[in-house]
Amino acid sequence: MTAADTPVPLTARRSPGLKGRVRVPGDKSISHRSLIFGLLTVGETAISGLLEGADVLATAEACRKLGASVTRTGEGAWRVNGVGVGGLAAPASALDFGNAGTGSRLMMGVVAGHGVTATFDGDASLRKRPMMRVLAPLLSMGAEIVSSAEGGRLPLVLKGSADPVPITYETPVPSAQVKSAVLLAGLNAPGRTTVIEAEATRDHTERMLTHFGASVSVAPHGAHGARIVLDGRPDLRPNPVAVPADPSSAAFPLVAALITPGSDIVIEGVMMNPSRTGLIATLREMGGDIVELDRRIEGGEDVADLRVRHSALVGVEVPAARAPSMIDEFPVLAVAAAFARGTTRMNGLKELRVKESDRLAAVADGLRANGVEHEVEGDDLLVSGLGRAPGGGVVTTHMDHRIAMAFLVMGLAADAPVGVDDTGFIATSFPSFVPVMTGLGALFD
Numbered sequence: 001m002t003a004a005d006t007p008v009p010l011t012a013r014r015s016p017g018l019k020g021r022v023r024v025p026g027d028k029s030i031s032h033r034s035l036i037f038g039l040l041t042v043g044e045t046a047i048s049g050l051l052e053g054a055d056v057l058a059t060a061e062a063c064r065k066l067g068a069s070v071t072r073t074g075e076g077a078w079r080v081n082g083v084g085v086g087g088l089a090a091p092a093s094a095l096d097f098g099n100a101g102t103g104s105r106l107m108m109g110v111v112a113g114h115g116v117t118a119t120f121d122g123d124a125s126l127r128k129r130p131m132m133r134v135l136a137p138l139l140s141m142g143a144e145i146v147s148s149a150e151g152g153r154l155p156l157v158l159k160g161s162a163d164p165v166p167i168t169y170e171t172p173v174p175s176a177q178v179k180s181a182v183l184l185a186g187l188n189a190p191g192r193t194t195v196i197e198a199e200a201t202r203d204h205t206e207r208m209l210t211h212f213g214a215s216v217s218v219a220p221h222g223a224h225g226a227r228i229v230l231d232g233r234p235d236l237r238p239n240p241v242a243v244p245a246d247p248s249s250a251a252f253p254l255v256a257a258l259i260t261p262g263s264d265i266v267i268e269g270v271m272m273n274p275s276r277t278g279l280i281a282t283l284r285e286m287g288g289d290i291v292e293l294d295r296r297i298e299g300g301e302d303v304a305d306l307r308v309r310h311s312a313l314v315g316v317e318v319p320a321a322r323a324p325s326m327i328d329e330f331p332v333l334a335v336a337a338a339f340a341r342g343t344t345r346m347n348g349l350k351e352l353r354v355k356e357s358d359r360l361a362a363v364a365d366g367l368r369a370n371g372v373e374h375e376v377e378g379d380d381l382l383v384s385g386l387g388r389a390p391g392g393g394v395v396t397t398h399m400d401h402r403i404a405m406a407f408l409v410m411g412l413a414a415d416a417p418v419g420v421d422d423t424g425f426i427a428t429s430f431p432s433f434v435p436v437m438t439g440l441g442a443l444f445d
């Protein structure tokens with residue numbers, strides 16, 4: 001099963017300066033969570049600005065199978081009537097999460113903390129991804145794996161516990177999905193569930209717990225970490241969610257404008273949550289002209305309109321500690337690095353190997369196909385930028401939306417066109433990518 005039944009290739013070619021104002025779709029992380037919190041709340045949760053991408057639609061369908069009524073009332077406008085913490089229904093058929101790590105792993109946490117059994121499945125990419133990182137703490141909370149593919153992979157049958165054990169869990173990998181799964185299971189545990197992170201990851205679950213009335217505290221832990229403590233069995237209260245624009249999607253027009261001569265664009269309402277702005281910090285260090293206009297609070301998150309102009313970029317070193325705040329942005333940063341002068345060294349990219357594809361390998365292959373000098377040293381990626389990229393390659397996307405979008409961006413400024421073998425998976429996170437980019441003047445064929 002794939003997002004598109006047959007691959008849809010596309011080529012990007014050298015474009016005139018990008019111009020105009022755009023808004024990218026709602027944040028994927030917050031969209032998944034808004035549906036899941038709607039499921040776990042009795043009463044009606046109204047969501048605006050929901051990302052209507054395939055990943056999030058799969059989560060909506062799973063919420064229905066677990067007992068919620070989920071309806072679309074307009075573009076990005078959704079209503080969820082949930083069952084409340086402890087009230088999950090046993091699903092009558094498998095929960096199919098398609099390409100989505102976030103949806104599947106967060107819902108494993110929800111199921112683990114309820115006395116129901118559910119089958120989790122996904123596409124060929126999701127079936128390859130490690131699930132034991134999430135299942136290990138959930139098993140210690142009382143869940144059981146009834147059956148699974150090798151190594152706890154999907155397809156998987158998970159039996160939850162009606163009376164989960166509150167635990168203290170130190171996450172061995174920097175992963176918001178692992179943290180969130182434990183906290184979601186802990187919602188139905190009688191007592192305090194604690195998650196300790198050595199490196200703090202995106203905090204959308206913690207913020208949403210507070211937004212829905214749970215008692216949760218977050219304290220610093222070590223130099224870069226966090227300690228999160230949740231009181232179990234709250235009565236969550238419905239509260240509307242306004243989903244801000246996704247910084248991980250904004251990254252594509254942003255880098256496109258920086259590398260395409262003559263560009264001057266505005267990207268509206270981009271979420272500026274500090275746990276997500278590592279790319280913007282890095283591009284500014286590289287000399288990127290990114291100006292925040294009208295910084296404000298929308299839907300409980302800092303947002304800003306970003307004015308981005310073509311810039312002469314230079315290579316920089318990206319510290320490993322910054323990786324969690326830009327983990328999905330490395331493919332497009334590698335493209336920006338090709339157009340910079342000098343070497344950009346990106347440290348600590350181990351987690352890229354377990355995304356929709358092995359992104360470290362996929363990015364390296366894409367750079368090679370387009371004549372960009374680079375090296376993978378352990379878990380670090382070094383790109384030797386010449387201020388230009390030869391292009392001329394066709395990139396294998398491996399069912400990975402971010403690989404497809406990153407290399408299409410490269411093609412807008414490369415000497416020769418850049419092709420990607422399949423754009424079908426772009427619909428998982430940014431279904432309007434091609435029209436949004438075309439509206440700015442990007443040339444695709």
Ligand SMILES: O=C(O)C1=C[C@@H](OP(=O)(O)O)[C@@H](O)[C@H](O)C1
Pocket residue numbers: 028029030101102174175176177178180202327328351
């Ligand atoms: O919690 C989330 O919403 C996400 C966490 C990250 O994954 P990891 O938890 O595996 O780092 C990120 O890559 C993913 O796109 C979304």
Ligand SMILES: C=C(OP(=O)(O)O)C(=O)O
Pocket residue numbers: 028055099100101102103328355356402429
């Ligand atoms: C890694 C990603 O998503 P997920 O883990 O939800 O599949 C992503 O969107 O880049």
